[in-house]
Amino acid sequence: MTGITSSARPLAPPRLRLFRPPGVYRPQDDTWFLASALHASGMPSGARVLDLCAGTGALALTAATSGAASVTAVDISRRALAAVWTNARLRRLPIRPLRGSLAEAARGGPYDVVLANPPYVPCPKPASGAARAWDAGPDGRVVLDQLCSEVASMLAPQGFLLLVHSAVADVDKSLSQLRASGLSATVVAARPILFGPVMRARAVFLEEAGLIAAGQQHEELVVIRAERP
Template sequence: MPAGLIALPGVYQPQVDTRLLAQALAQETVTRGTEVLEIGTGTGALALHAACRGARVTAIDVCWRAVATARLNAARRRLPLRVVHGDFATRAAGSRYDLIVANPPYVPAPETRLPSRGPERAWDAGPDGRAVIDRICANVPALLRPGGVLLMVHSGMCGSQETVDRFGAAGLGAEVTSRALVPWGPVLRSRRAWLERQGLATDAEELEELVVIRAQNL
């Protein structure tokens, strides 16, 4: 994963989930001409990782600051990267890819409505944490070429088996390929009481499980 990335204020910076996804990406066959889509690019870290290997990469984000950040990081590295603003389902409609990478918002939040601005936009994902995950499950099958692969990271708190089952119902072969336990960050800690009331956490819980799900268009 590229080091020394610039991040404009409010843009999600690479963390453990990004690194876990980068490790999964490194295991995939990416060659010159591989068509790659990144959903929710942030700083562009994963998109640039693929571009370094010769892939033709399109990176999408709903946040204008993230779009500007990814473009800036690509320019600094002189790597070709197409970065577009907007919702992935709209902007990628009609295209098909060999590889799709996604690190969507997945933190359960009390508010049903997703935030439209601020740093919370990168992590808040509705009461069950699946507001964006479920949209990816619904839309990605049509975006993958035959044999194409999706790599997505999210919290085990959101139901990794549900994600696997949704992809399976859509005709994809899906499985959890890696897991990691990380200490709760400040966002989860600030919501402990609410998470416990929702049955998403226990009072003794201090570690969050992150999973990478690999889904392939068979």
């Protein structure tokens, strides 16, 4: 993997206690790692923020409590958006839940900051049910390819994307796609974590696909920052 400018862990904001209905992605290491990167990003006060693949809204809440003027939280799951609405309402924060895909999100732009913790776990079969929050096709890039190719059009001048995903899903490809779209893109933070239950259960497939080494039990999470000039 190339392009890493810092492997230090960003200063961490407090982890939030969140309402989470059954079937909604539980905030995990990748969620809080991205929240830490946002906390350290220098996000301008009054920013317009988009949280893609919002889940419970943990990142949207982090943005709203860090000085964002407005936050749009997008997910394809109705249950996730119910969680976003509830968590925002309880805190009286300016967060707008929106059901849809990148196309629906783009219509509300441009944004000063786009946050994305998309599905990125390689999977031998199409995602369904709750697994849509993490399963992302044989190479883990079903959502990443579209996001990296299209996000530039969603950013305001000097706006930036913060994207978290595993090195298993090809960080260099994400960097190349973002740069090809006219953004300056670098890895601003990276850290290893042990495989969770999903990755452990899928280890044989990942080995056979050449995505991990034999016996590997950890993955590297990275946060990419991509800025529009």
